[in-house]
Amino acid sequence: MSETELSLERLLFNLNTLAELGEEITSPKDFTRVVKSSLYMVMGTFSSSKGAIFQHENGNGSYIPIASKGLGDIGGLRLKLAPETIAELLKRREPVELGGGKDAGFLGAAGETLEKIDAKVLACLTVKDELLGLIAINGKFSGEPFTLYDHQLLSVMSQHISFSLHSHSLLMKLMHKYTENKGLYENLRRIYYDTIHAFAAAIDAKDSYTRGHSHRVSAYSAALAREMGWSNEEVEGIRIAGLLHDIGKITVDKTIINKASPLTSYECRELNSHPVIGYEILSKIKFPWKGIPMMTRNHHEKVDGTGYPDRLRKSEIPIGARIMALVDAFDAMTTDRPYRPKLSFKEAICEVRENWNRQFDPEVIQPFISVIRKEVRREADNPTIVPLLQEELDAVSLNRILEGFPGPRSASRPCRWISRVLKNTCQAIHGWIAELQRLCGLNKNGVFSSSCKRPNQNPRTLREAAHIVR
């Protein structure tokens, strides 16, 4: 090949390398691989057998190797550059030749380090006025000197690599911020949950008999909501609402909450104010979940409209509040209270059945029964309700307890028709009674006397048992 031909071939080879380098640094490949390929391209272009790319470390003038070839393990190597050295490098903006009497004294200790790795040419990797890194290579394999053309070519290649380093450094900063924010968010979330749990414990602490009540209502509500096909986010919302549903009780005198004898009308009014007070407290908090204040406000509503504080009927009551009304009453029934011992599971289920479509919504009772069935049959992934009950349940006794329970599974067609007629009749009668009670209650105290009715020591009906769910 003649000299002209060789020059032309070299130009083409170098242009091709620049094109490949451009492609490499914009490729989605892993950064380490991109840097390594870039170094190999530089070394191949100048037929160097040793070389390394250094990147600045925390902007403290220390540069560490991020890729190397022909130098063995240089992981522990550091290039320490003084601010004035960096300033000088930035001023020169072109590759610096080292050794052989060249003017590289301004590099100080870094110059000696570079000498140890046999570096002959040093190129800067800069973006604006920042020295992001350095490329150091040894002499050409052929022993030929570096020409002005080589310097220019190395400068162009360095600019390409600087771009890659800069993008990566930005990405790393972003990742760092992201990880930091994620950690902060996790911390906040933990504090948030801890606070809510502390509140729940404070609520339950007012009543020695209801210890753990808020946690159970929370767990039961979440299990039921999941059974009803709620999303994870919604389940989380009702779990929190369950923990806080009785928060209004923190303003109610402890002696009223723990009173074993019947309440006076004043005490009754005080106690029944807790859903509204709870609502007022919680509606001032910006929860990430929807409906928590309303679930709290309406957890003592009944589907027949005789509950409090808003006397809402069935679909007017938020579904979350209907869920909580059932599990709240169920937990109250199955745990000891100052004024009565706990009911057995069978008795509690009996009361639920009695209040089908009166106090409790059948749309909620059915999935509730379904969860219990699954848990007893060990078909549930995370049994929640049965393990918290204070009695052993097996599939045979559960079937007996649930026998004839209203619902799509248990009733045949004619039975369902009869039960519907009976149910409607009962509902009508119950509605009239409720209306009468309501009117009487309003005339006397402005509150519902039925809600405050105190039970006997050993209640046998839900009108006795469930009304005491304070």
Place this chain on the structure above:
Amino acid sequence: MVKRYRNFKELGDTVVLYPDDYINDIEGEKLEDLCANYLDRGFRKIVVDFSETELVNSIGVSILIGVIEKVRERDANIYFSGLKRVNYDIFSIVGLTKHIRIFETEEDALGIGPKTAGQAVL
């Protein structure tokens, strides 16, 4: 793209390596490892036959320089053969042709004894 050096031939203390069609990314570094492995096993002469290699780019050049350096460190000998015109030109540009003995064919390369050519070439 070169990936694996699936072909090699061992003849006494000589091994002939046949790189794939492209030596243009860092995967090609396996050639360096392969050579180091043969040198460790006592092979004294390495012939790299490029007759199947369509293209060597700047990354390939740096890998081949690495191979040559490894052979030099062990005082062994390395020869290239079967180079296509385009690859020969690239080796000329980077100055490799002046420092390594290149043969037309693999057979020609194998005809050279380590003592007669080794030191002179590298």
